[in-house]
Amino acid sequence: MNAGKKMPRPPEEEGVVLTPEQLRRRRARNIAIASVLGFLAVLFYVVTIVKLGPNVLNRPL
Amino acid sequence: MRDEPASLTNSEPYAFVAAGEGLASPRDYFELLKPRVMSLVIFTALVGLVRAPGDVHPVIAFTALLCIAVGAGAAGALNMWWDADIDAIMSRTRKRPVPSGRVSAREALAFGLTLSAFSVVVLGLLVNALAGALLAFTIFFYVVIYTMWLKRSTPQNIVIGGAAGAFPPLVAWAAASGTVSLEPVLLFAIIFFWTPPHFWALALYRADDYARAGVPMLPVTAGPDETRLQILLYTLFLVPLAASPSVLGYAGYAYGAVAVLAGAWMITLAWRVFRRREGETAVRAAKSLFGFSIVYLFALFATLLGEAVIGGLLR
Numbered sequence: 600m601n602a603g604k605k606m607p608r609p610p611e612e613e614g615v616v617l618t619p620e621q622l623r624r625r626r627a628r629n630i631a632i633a634s635v636l637g638f639l640a641v642l643f644y645v646v647t648i649v650k651l652g653p654n655v656l657n658r659p660l
Numbered sequence: 661m662r663d664e665p666a667s668l669t670n671s672e673p674y675a676f677v678a679a680g681e682g683l684a685s686p687r688d689y690f691e692l693l694k695p696r697v698m699s700l701v702i703f704t705a706l707v708g709l710v711r712a713p714g715d716v717h718p719v720i721a722f723t724a725l726l727c728i729a730v731g732a733g734a735a736g737a738l739n740m741w742w743d744a745d746i747d748a749i750m751s752r753t754r755k756r757p758v759p760s761g762r763v764s765a766r767e768a769l770a771f772g773l774t775l776s777a778f779s780v781v782v783l784g785l786l787v788n789a790l791a792g793a794l795l796a797f798t799i800f801f802y803v804v805i806y807t808m809w810l811k812r813s814t815p816q817n818i819v820i821g822g823a824a825g826a827f828p829p830l831v832a833w834a835a836a837s838g839t840v841s842l843e844p845v846l847l848f849a850i851i852f853f854w855t856p857p858h859f860w861a862l863a864l865y866r867a868d869d870y871a872r873a874g875v876p877m878l879p880v881t882a883g884p885d886e887t888r889l890q891i892l893l894y895t896l897f898l899v900p901l902a903a904s905p906s907v908l909g910y911a912g913y914a915y916g917a918v919a920v921l922a923g924a925w926m927i928t929l930a931w932r933v934f935r936r937r938e939g940e941t942a943v944r945a946a947k948s949l950f951g952f953s954i955v956y957l958f959a960l961f962a963t964l965l966g967e968a969v970i971g972g973l974l975r
Contacts, residue, residue, distance in 0.1 A: 624685045631686035642723065642765045646786050 664676040667813065688757045691774075692740055692768055693733030700957075701828045704851065707961045708829030708844055712836035720787055722827040724835035727783035728790030728828055730775050731795045735802040737772035741765050742807050745875040754865060758850035772803075783835065791835035812874065814879040823848075845908045846901075847964075853898040854957050857891045857930060859952035864888070864933070865943045872920045884942075888934045891949070899923035902960055903931070912971075913962055918963045922956045 617625065648655055673761055695925045705728045709721055716724075740747065740758050748759035757763040763771075778800050784792025806821030814820075833844035860878055863870060866886055867879040879887045906916030929949040936945045 621683060627686050627897060628689075630685070631689075642726075643786075645719055646723055649717050650786075 676920075682762045684757065688762045689771060691757050692737040692763060692771060693730075694736030694739075695733075697732050698729055698734060699823075701825070703958070704847070704961055705729070705828040705832035707965045707968075708832030708847060709836050710835045711843065714837050716836040721836065724783060724787045724791060724832060727779045727787070727791075728795060728831050728835070731779035731783070731799055732828065733886045734772045734775035735799045737768050737775065738799075738803045739807045741768040741772055743811070744768075746812075746875060749873040750866075752869060776869040787835045788838050790838060790840075791831055793832050794827065794831045797809075798824055800825070812876070815876050815878045817876070818859045819856050821910060822852050822859075825855060826851035840946070843905065844906075846905055846908075846910065847961075850898070850902050850960065851957065853894060853901055854953065856894045857898065858950065858953040859896075859959075860887050860891050861933065861946045861953065864946040874925055885937065888937065890928045892934045895926055895973055905964070912967045915960070915963045915967055916956060918959050919921075922959050925952065926956050 668762040685694060705725055707861055709716070709725060719724050731865075733934050743753075744756075747753035747756050753759065758765055776796075780799070783795050792975045802821070802824035806817065806824055810817040815940075822858050829847040829851070830840060830844045833836055833847075834840055862886055863877040863879050867877065867884065870877040871880045877888060900923075903916060903919040905911040906913070906919060926949075929945070929952055932945040933942075933949050936942045
């Protein structure tokens, strides 16, 4: 449209503007996802140690 | 095109806002997992895990329990995605996240599928393949066989579909021992035959809801009297079945006593439901049976758990 030339838009029209409540919920979701990912990283680490046992140190260089 | 205001709501990047997506809080997602059902799943799975032969490392046991709980929750989310239309009609379910608009159907679907795949793969890789396969079958059974197929097509929906809720102790047993034997099959059978009288007692006083939503529950299709008879017959079969682990030597005297005493009260309540057919007394009888059926199942499994824990301590 506009023969390839883009008209500059005012900043307030750029994208979706979230309400404070939506921002709060997005932040809560982000924290929840980060917590779950962190928990899974710890769980997988611990399970690896448990399953490998002493063999976890058996690492020929 | 994006420079034209009218196209804002139609263009793909903004479609999710129009669909009400991205507005949910973590609590809404947690609700999608049906936490109350999940708590029963965790409890019965714990019993299967503790009673299974062999020693399982506590971290592996915790991982198994977590995967079973998340798998069950994922099945619940997929159930809410598929049933959003009828959930919106029934008073018991209309406040669920999807019909109330807090979570979009697309988000519930993605959430359920992701957690299903993740729980099955993690259980299969970190615990054992049999447990992973059984969990996958449980989710498939609940979502496809029960939710998509049976629920809206036959009054036997919760009879057959009840198998999905009965699988968790079996999955947990497989997770702990790598095998399946008669004892976990008995635990499965107890929950399987407990489900119809439990759900039909609820359906008796929620029949209007189910009728409005077009769900062919037994009180809607066969009438309340036939439902009362079926509740009594299933309860009469359930009570001796629930006592059988004691008779077969899988459980001790404490379990036998609880199974007989609580079972006698279950039969009494089922008999009251059968006899009281009119007015407020009929509703009260159905509510009493529904409420006590939860206590009954909890008491059975709690005693099994207690016997296993005490037996383990005395060894």
